[in-house]
Amino acid sequence: MTDIKKGLAGVVVDYTAISKVNPDTNSLLYRGYPVQELAATQPFEAVAYLLWNGELPTDEQLAELVAYERSHRTLDPEIIAAIDLLPLEAHPMDVVRTAVSVLGASDPAAYDNSRESDLEKSRLLFAKIPAMVAYDQRRRRGQGIVEPRDDLDYSHNFLWMTFGEEPDSVVARAFNVSMILYAEHSFNASTFTARVIASTTADLYSAVVGAIGALKGPLHGGANEAVMHIFDEIGTASNVGPWLDEALASKRKIMGFGHRVYKHGDSRVPTMKAALDTLVEHYDAQELAELYDTLEADFVSRKGIYPNLDYPSGPAYHLMGFDTLTFTPLFVAARVTGWTAHIMEQAASNALIRPLSEYNGVDERHIEGYVPDFAATVDRPAEAAG
Ligand SMILES: CC(=O)SCCNC(=O)CCNC(=O)[C@H](O)C(C)(C)COP(=O)(O)OP(=O)(O)OC[C@H]1O[C@@H](n2cnc3c(N)ncnc32)[C@H](O)[C@@H]1OP(=O)(O)O
Numbered sequence: 001m002t003d004i005k006k007g008l009a010g011v012v013v014d015y016t017a018i019s020k021v022n023p024d025t026n027s028l029l030y031r032g033y034p035v036q037e038l039a040a041t042q043p044f045e046a047v048a049y050l051l052w053n054g055e056l057p058t059d060e061q062l063a064e065l066v067a068y069e070r071s072h073r074t075l076d077p078e079i080i081a082a083i084d085l086l087p088l089e090a091h092p093m094d095v096v097r098t099a100v101s102v103l104g105a106s107d108p109a110a111y112d113n114s115r116e117s118d119l120e121k122s123r124l125l126f127a128k129i130p131a132m133v134a135y136d137q138r139r140r141r142g143q144g145i146v147e148p149r150d151d152l153d154y155s156h157n158f159l160w161m162t163f164g165e166e167p168d169s170v171v172a173r174a175f176n177v178s179m180i181l182y183a184e185h186s187f188n189a190s191t192f193t194a195r196v197i198a199s200t201t202a203d204l205y206s207a208v209v210g211a212i213g214a215l216k217g218p219l220h221g222g223a224n225e226a227v228m229h230i231f232d233e234i235g236t237a238s239n240v241g242p243w244l245d246e247a248l249a250s251k252r253k254i255m256g257f258g259h260r261v262y263k264h265g266d267s268r269v270p271t272m273k274a275a276l277d278t279l280v281e282h283y284d285a286q287e288l289a290e291l292y293d294t295l296e297a298d299f300v301s302r303k304g305i306y307p308n309l310d311y312p313s314g315p316a317y318h319l320m321g322f323d324t325l326t327f328t329p330l331f332v333a334a335r336v337t338g339w340t341a342h343i344m345e346q347a348a349s350n351a352l353i354r355p356l357s358e359y360n361g362v363d364e365r366h367i368e369g370y371v372p373d374f375a376a377t378v379d380r381p382a383e384a385a386g
């Protein structure tokens with residue numbers, strides 16, 4: 001019998017030099033650097049550079065990327081018009097997916113798959129996606145667009161464009177940490193989707209649009225939004241026990257817990273939890289922290305399944321003031337760096353990704369009364385031509 005690997009679980013399909021996820025040591029390296037060290041010391045711009053180029057930037061290289069990012073933040077009128085055509089009820093993941101698609105359709109270099117051109121597109125997406133996400137949240141709130149500020153770094157400016165206020169440094173620091181932690185995670189479902197699309201030699205924008213679709217699901221990136229929905233359902237820490245009794249009895253998945261690769265805890269959670277703690281203190285949000293800790297302790301003790309990165313990042317984005325529906329688009333803004341690094345890596349050493357399947361449908365059968373008429377088949381093109 002064929003050994004079917006459902007969900008490709010445990011299957012190694014290619015090499016990557018971009019990141020190393022090690023569930024045994026509970027560690028995550030980006031191009032060799034522990035992600036915790038990057039989160040503690042680097043701006044997100046430097047980590048984007050690292051993922052694309054393999055090395056951290058020199059001061060000059062960082063200044064060049066920062067200048068590029070700051071000068072490409074403004075949304076072109078056709079992107080704003082495309083977003084405005086979508087209903088206010090559209091999910092923000094649908095909005096960012098559509099806006100990226102429009103950006104790709106408007107780029108005359110879209111079909112140039114050279115590394116040089118793909119790096120340029122990666123930088124463009126890195127600069128533009130924050131404005132798409134920020135504008136969509138504002139329009140849903142009935143607020144006008146806030147123009148970017150080129151005196152602010154990526155994280156401060158993202159928060160500025162979303163809320164129209166300069167963020168406190170505690171908030172901007174936590175946001176920067178979240179972007180770095182979300183940036184890359186080897187062959188996760190959305191990155192693999194991007195690589196499958198890139199393997200057909202389709203353009204980079206198509207691969208990113210497909211990756212956004214894959215990230216949307218609650219088993220993947222959509223879990224950060226789903227965590228907040230369950231917090232809303234539970235209400236307060238004292239309700240956790242009875243809520244979990246019922247949720248587990250009805251075989252519900254508890255969002256923000258579990259992982260395909262990490263089985264003893266997600267390497268990124270302690271760093272994001274520490275960032276969340278700074279926000280809890282800043283916003284004096286003890287009730288939320290109590291709910292967080294109680295649900296984690298109760299679920300882990302019952303099931304031995306640990307939180308993943310979406311568990312601390314959902315409440316962190318909530319405290320920063322983002323709408324729950326905006327959480328997964330924030331993941332897009334971060335992960336576009338990892339996706340595009342993988343698209344370029346796939347292109348540099350490409351093989352069409354096309355696995356096999358084992359057929360288990362009905363045996364061969366035939367249409368009753370059907371008699372092959374080869375003459376008619378042969379004649380038809382000639383008739384059409386005549
Ligand atoms: C950034 C990210 O994308 S991280 C992932 C974010 N996703 C979530 O938080 C959604 C909730 N978690 C899950 O659905 C899963 O843990 C996944 C999809 C992430 C990983 O799934 P897999 O590796 O395929 O493990 P699988 O789903 O087979 O789980 C193994 C067992 O643990 C249980 N389990 C795993 N996660 C959970 C959970 N969050 N709640 C309840 N039970 C769970 C499964 O029901 C299954 O139990 P069973 O053997 O009795 O059927």
Ligand SMILES: O=C([O-])CC(=O)C(=O)O
Nearest residue numbers: 184185187188189260261
């Ligand atoms: O690796 C995975 O399967 C999911 C994940 O944590 C990520 O994409 O960040």
